[in-house]
Amino acid sequence: MEHNKKSCIYVDADACPGEVKDKILEYIHLADIRFVATYNHYSSNQDHALWTYIDDGSEAVDLYILNRVKRGDLVITQDIGLASLVLAKGVYAISPRGKEYNQDTIETSLSFRYLYQEERKKGRFHTGPKKVSKNDLDAFSTCLIKYLTENAGKN
Template sequence: MIVPPRRVVVDGDACPVKAEIAVAVRQCGATALLVSSHAHVLNPEPSVEVVTVDAGNQSADLYIANALRRGDILVTADYGLAALGLARGASVLTPRGKMIRESDIEGLLEQRHFSARLRRGGVRTKGPSPFTAEDRDRFQQKLTVLLKGMQEIPDI
């Protein structure tokens, strides 16, 4: 029998789906840990713990990496943090509802490195597309499936 994950750990500084996470964890009997820097004020609520770290570079990521446990669900758009989460045995979901798997992470990190090199060289790279209602719905559906303990996440 598969035991469903009971905790969602969130890179909360720029996460656009915090409300959806709070609803999903309450509905599924799970908890959430939102981690952010002092620059972002988050409010705890039932089933949602908030941890505020200093504003130092990577402070939230380091806290999250140390707090993650096997079976947690990590919500982040940061591929470096996603790689750490996968190494710790967490499932990784982006705020747009994309599952990041071991088979994806190397290519995503290479892409991130290549884009950073271009930007350092003065080339303007394209940023992410605007966040949509479809992104929000896809995230909510995939998070709920993960929290209910299904192994395979259907493409939605």
């Protein structure tokens, strides 16, 4: 295995907006990028050297990523649960909207996620997430560039 391997970026791709995936690809020369999705999201138009498709399951993508990340890698996910698990491994985690997950605030985020899920069970919050805005993409780009800059040459 190569010792000077670039940082690895794992993308929880099932729910990652297309605009964010396109933004990630702009930095392919700086990091080893792995999009991970279930076969339900398979597309023959994707560069299959960058994509890993796995069997469907409620946590299948999360488990695949969790079992492969190492300290210093980046995970891009909307899943706060996955973010909390990778943070514990010394992995940097951001959302597709440019939110940096960190150890200081992850417990609060998990609590809000639980409350939101309870409200959804009661019939509230039927709509899905809002469309990614230019501000979201700008925030995401800022986080991604920060990660790449801070980790340049560390691996």
